[in-house]
Amino acid sequence: SQKIEQNSEALNIQEGKTATLTCNYTNYSPAYLQWYRQDPGRGPVFLLLIRENEKEKRKERLKVTFDTTLKQSLFHITASQPADSATYLCALDIYGGATNKLIFGTGTLLAVQP
Amino acid sequence: EPEVTQTPSHQVTQMGQEVILRCVPISNHLYFYWYRQILGQKVEFLVSFYNNEISEKSEIFDDQFSVERPDGSNFTLKIRSTKLEDSAMYFCASSRGEEQFFGPGTRLTVL
Numbered sequence: 393s394q395k396i397e398q399n400s401e402a403l404n405i406q407e408g409k410t411a412t413l414t415c416n417y418t419n420y421s422p423a424y425l426q427w428y429r430q431d432p433g434r435g436p437v438f439l440l441l442i443r444e445n446e447k448e449k450r451k452e453r454l455k456v457t458f459d460t461t462l463k464q465s466l467f468h469i470t471a472s473q474p475a476d477s478a479t480y481l482c483a484l485d486i487y488g489g490a491t492n493k494l495i496f497g498t499g500t501l502l503a504v505q506p
Numbered sequence: 507e508p509e510v511t512q513t514p515s516h517q518v519t520q521m522g523q524e525v526i527l528r529c530v531p532i533s534n535h536l537y538f539y540w541y542r543q544i545l546g547q548k549v550e551f552l553v554s555f556y557n558n559e560i561s562e563k564s565e566i567f568d569d570q571f572s573v574e575r576p577d578g579s580n581f582t583l584k585i586r587s588t589k590l591e592d593s594a595m596y597f598c599a600s601s602r603g604e605e606q607f608f609g610p611g612t613r614l615t616v617l
Contacts, residue, residue: 433611435510493562494606
């Protein structure tokens with residue numbers, strides 16, 4: 393069956409450390425993988441997109457990697473801050489076309505302690 | 507910065523009633539979507555819409571659901587006869603290409 397799994401329901405880290413979130417998928421071959429942030433009661437907010445032919449993408453303190461052989465993406469937040477506390481969602485875009493759906497994982501709740 | 511807006515923020519309805527959820531996508535976007543999130547669960551795709559027609563829909567999007575872009579700015583989701591299990595947060599999203607921009611959501615409560 394097709395699955396998207398994100399590591400542990402909650403991740404607690406100390407301010408200033410690097411948070412690493414994992415997204416594993418089975419029986420999908422996504423063209424793109426996207427990461428979103430979701431705060432309680434709010435809609436997802438786009439963070440980063442990585443294509444199947446890309447290994448790594450960076451944006452400010454964020455870094456994402458994509459290993460299509462392992463069927464895994466890692467999402468890193470360096471120098472984490474309490475304001476980074478939120479739920480982080482990975483989403484697969486199977487066809488890479490704008491008309492197509494995103495398939496979301498269940499999310500990882502990140503709590504950054506001051 | 508342009509953003510997707512949704513109204514109402516909270517809708518309470520009786521089972522069997524029709525509801526219309528409204529969205530104003532970002533003005534130069536061409537692709538529109540509805541997703542839902544049942545409390546404590548993951549965000550689920552409902553439907554995508556482009557060039558005034560449905561591009562793709564999920565198995566959730568049955569005959570009780572319909573979408574419309576009536577006037578070139580609004581994008582609506584109609585549920586004809588609501589069920590208890592339709593209670594969820596409904597998110598509209600729009601896109602020009604790859605990343606999708608989500609609205610703040612409408613919380614639908616079916617009693």
